[in-house]
Amino acid sequence: MRRIARPALPLFPTLLLSPTLLVLALVVGYPAVAGFRESLYAGGEGLDADGFVAGGDRFAGARNYTAIFHGDRADAFWNAFGNTTFFTFTTVVLETAIGVAMALVMHRMFRGRAVVRASVLVPWAVPTAISGLLWRWIFQADGAANAVLGREVLWTAGGFPAKVAVVTAEVWKTSPFIGLLVLAGLQLIPAEVHEAARVDGAGPLQRFARITLPLVKPALLVAVLFRMLDVLRMFDLPAVLVGVDQDSVQTLTMVAWTEASDLRYGSAAAYATVLFGYVALIAFLFVKLLGADIIGEAHRHSRRGKGTAE
Template identity: 70%
Template sequence: MATATTDKPSADAVKPPRRPRKARDVQGSRRLSALLLSPTIMVLTLVVGYPVIAAFRESLYQRGQSLDAAGFVVEGEKFVGLDNYTAIFSGANADTFWNAFYNTTFFTVVTVSLETVIGVAMALIMHQAIRGRAFVRASILVPWAIPTAVSGLLWRWIFQADGVANAMIGRQILWTTDGFQAKLAIIIAETWKTAPFIGLLVLAGLQMIPREVYEAAKVDGASAFAQFRRITLPLVKPALLVAVLFRMLDVLRMFDLPFVLIGPNKESVETLTMIAWEEAGNLRYGPAAAYATVLFIYIAVLAYLFVKLLGADVIGEARQQRKATSAKGKKLGKVSA
């Protein structure tokens, strides 16, 4: 008598297919990265996210005393919506805002441009194997190490009516009064102080360039300018972009140097941070928060455009540039300045 048998699936056939080991390692690395970054994200949320949200919320209100429809005094906060922003762009404070906006942008463009040129020159000098190179590096970095308030007092003494600046040029110029000469004083003092910062970062980039590339270029007859244009600039570009970005963000928030060197309430050097400070000092926290919010948006947009247009992956770009330049180092003899 034949008996029917049924094939039962084995235990191995019931088990789900195992995930590849590589995929599990990647997922585990992502979880570990998220776990390690979570404290930093929490701190940034507390010290950056919350103040930004609180400032925007404050900009929608106005504090102080006012009269209601019945003529009674109303104290405390009053929701005004976007009135503080309307007053900034087209209201009673429009002239002050646009003047400060122009000064802030003007200082940023001029000082960062000068600091970039001078900083790159400083880095090239510090990178050379000259006698007393350690002393040259230390002396160049001294201005950057001085606190900004102390630097402002120092330059205020230099730019006073009977100071060193007027004695050198042989003319009596009122540097610390309102006018274009005050702008020029700020530009000189800011460039003197912070150009070494760019020089320091560019010097770090120069020290990462292999000397074999320069030696191959010299053997093939490349000029000094060709080496600078084809080797130095492409390879220090990531470090230079980071330095310029940091300086741009710093100058956009400029407050202490014009405040100490020239003084408050000077239209020629008044910046966005200064008018925000003045509004807050007069207990007008709503307009002050509106100024701060507009400045934050302005800085964020410029930083995004800077990184987006000039390259965000500076580390990867540095590696690619180094490989490409190393491969083309022997071909520089065909290129002359």
């Protein structure tokens, strides 16, 4: 039985990638390590052994983390964790559905298609703070939202209406991002593929499920992954639209910002470290569960093509 040697890692591509990897290690690795180190310390409080006011940072070990999960800050953490998770999955699901629909519309041939494609970019191009102010005006007591509904809803006063306001504003702003990436994937699909399926009797839904969706899956997964990572660290939109101190929309980044504003840097770093781990876990699971299938499918197609050529 002949052993199959594994191909060695090419040296030239590795050398080309090494500067980028070094920059990423400095830009991502150093802040993560520094933040984790800061989370192990706490500011001096009370009096020291000599009766003077304690100053400087002292080593606290895991006390900042125990305070977050089980201590006096546990309620704020779990509330922010729930809000962050709710915003992430709710907005990403809605943005994916709306973005794919927008891409399908923009891919069709019709008069004024260029104008539609340009106008779709407007919400994405508007700065998030400006978008928050715009939607705050829409959701105020005498704003356009209540005028359309015909009744007064306190959208920015907290509670579930505040969550709906944040989700609406976020979906309006970032759905075009998914739409544009999916549109780029649609433009790579040869027209002959759809034409052949149409000749074979496949309907619109069958062509979408069997042809369009599988072929745009790589672009769609990248868009969804980027959006999930972006929403997990959301801060500016709910802060501007509703407020930083509203428990109903407070996210993990907002809690970390509040702790840092109160000069509790160790606690703020602990919140940031937990958020970093949460984001890394979501990214790993997303790539492991969905991205690995793309790699395997591409490998199978490559092997199938080689077998056909032989």
